[in-house]
Amino acid sequence: MTDMTTTTATSTVLEASGVTMRFGGLTAVRSVDLTVNSGEIVGLIGPNGAGKTTFFNCLTGLYVPTEGKVSYKGKVLPPKPHLVTSAGIARTFQNIRLFANMTVLENVLVGRHTRTKEGLWSALLRGPGFRKAETASRERAMELLEFIGLAHKADHLSRNLPYGEQRKLEIARALASEPGLLLLDEPTAGMNPQETRATEELVFAIRDMGIAVLVIEHDMRFIFNLCDRVAVLVQGEKLIEGTSEVVQADERVIAAYLGEPFEGAPGDAEAAEVEAAEAHAEAAEAEAAEAADSTSETSTTGTTSTTGTKGDAQ
Numbered sequence: 001m002t003d004m005t006t007t008t009a010t011s012t013v014l015e016a017s018g019v020t021m022r023f024g025g026l027t028a029v030r031s032v033d034l035t036v037n038s039g040e041i042v043g044l045i046g047p048n049g050a051g052k053t054t055f056f057n058c059l060t061g062l063y064v065p066t067e068g069k070v071s072y073k074g075k076v077l078p079p080k081p082h083l084v085t086s087a088g089i090a091r092t093f094q095n096i097r098l099f100a101n102m103t104v105l106e107n108v109l110v111g112r113h114t115r116t117k118e119g120l121w122s123a124l125l126r127g128p129g130f131r132k133a134e135t136a137s138r139e140r141a142m143e144l145l146e147f148i149g150l151a152h153k154a155d156h157l158s159r160n161l162p163y164g165e166q167r168k169l170e171i172a173r174a175l176a177s178e179p180g181l182l183l184l185d186e187p188t189a190g191m192n193p194q195e196t197r198a199t200e201e202l203v204f205a206i207r208d209m210g211i212a213v214l215v216i217e218h219d220m221r222f223i224f225n226l227c228d229r230v231a232v233l234v235q236g237e238k239l240i241e242g243t244s245e246v247v248q249a250d251e252r253v254i255a256a257y258l259g260e261p262f263e264g265a266p267g268d269a270e271a272a273e274v275e276a277a278e279a280h281a282e283a284a285e286a287e288a289a290e291a292a293d294s295t296s297e298t299s300t301t302g303t304t305s306t307t308g309t310k311g312d313a314q
């Protein structure tokens with residue numbers, strides 16, 4: 001895997017300008033501008049039906065925007081999904097779209113096809129060029145599986161993976177196309193708190209590989225911990241865009257989207273669950289230490305850790 005951790009000058013990776021998408025009389029996305037720069041993780045949030053997925057579909061060529069244009073690294077993208085992928089944008093979907101009866105490795109290999117020069121006939125005839133390309137693809141796919149922690153399950157059928165691992169596999173498949181920009185549509189949906197935290201670390205690692213990330217997510221804690229910038233869509237329009245701090249503090253966001261300031265925000269219940277589990281583990285550890293050190297007169301109190309490694313999304 002290429003080490004891209006060295007500092008490079010920031011450049012514009014994605015530029016969407018004036019993107020509008022109408023379905024008959026409904027304007028799902030209205031004149032949205034959004035830029036993602038190299039080295040950035042940008043969040044896209046908004047209530048259900050705000051137009052987030054429709055906007056993603058406009059970026060990836062699934063929809064042809066009614067108005068506006070989308071450029072990747074300075075070039076206007078043709079609205080065709082395979083051309084968008086080969087240009088350098090990869091995505092995952094809200095609903096997992098793996099090939100259930102293929103192995104984990106095969107699913108990643110499917111994601112490689114836009115990067116292999118060998119054509120269909122070469123693949124069918126299995127000539128020497130194909131075999132060489134196939135070996136290289138397998139090596140790369142295994143590297144990606146190691147990166148996401150699923151190399152040991154390379155031969156498993158993807159349908160047998162637990163839900164959280166299927167989501168990770170989708171990310172590996174997207175990475176297999178060697179993107180410069182990764183779009184994640186609700187990557188933590190259905191995940192437990194530990195899996196959500198692991199996904200957070202995974203997204204940071206992807207960013208550190210030199211891939212910019214644009215992520216839709218309902219889990220506010222996840223978004224505000226992760227993102228350099230957050231854009232808020234409400235009824236198809238961009239309400240505000242800024243750092244996590246700015247967006248969290250914006251009265252319009254609170255009013256239009258969050259209701260009371262983050263009370264009952266999706267991340268809160270999960271955070272409480274993780275903290276309770278951590279506190280429980282710490283208490284058990286303290287108890288074991290106390291039992292082992294029965295001569296000691298000082299007793300260890302079962303403290304409740306509320307610090308964790310993440311910032312406070314409240």
Ligand SMILES: Nc1ncnc2c1ncn2[C@@H]1O[C@H](COP(=O)(O)OP(=O)(O)OP(=O)(O)O)[C@@H](O)[C@H]1O
Pocket residue numbers: 023026028046047048049050051052053054055
């Ligand atoms: N293909 C379509 N045809 C007609 N209307 C659509 C289509 N796709 C989306 N819409 C409508 O566009 C609006 C925006 O939907 P979209 O799925 O983009 O919202 P979202 O912000 O992604 O919501 P969620 O968070 O629930 O996924 C909704 O009113 C939806 O019903």
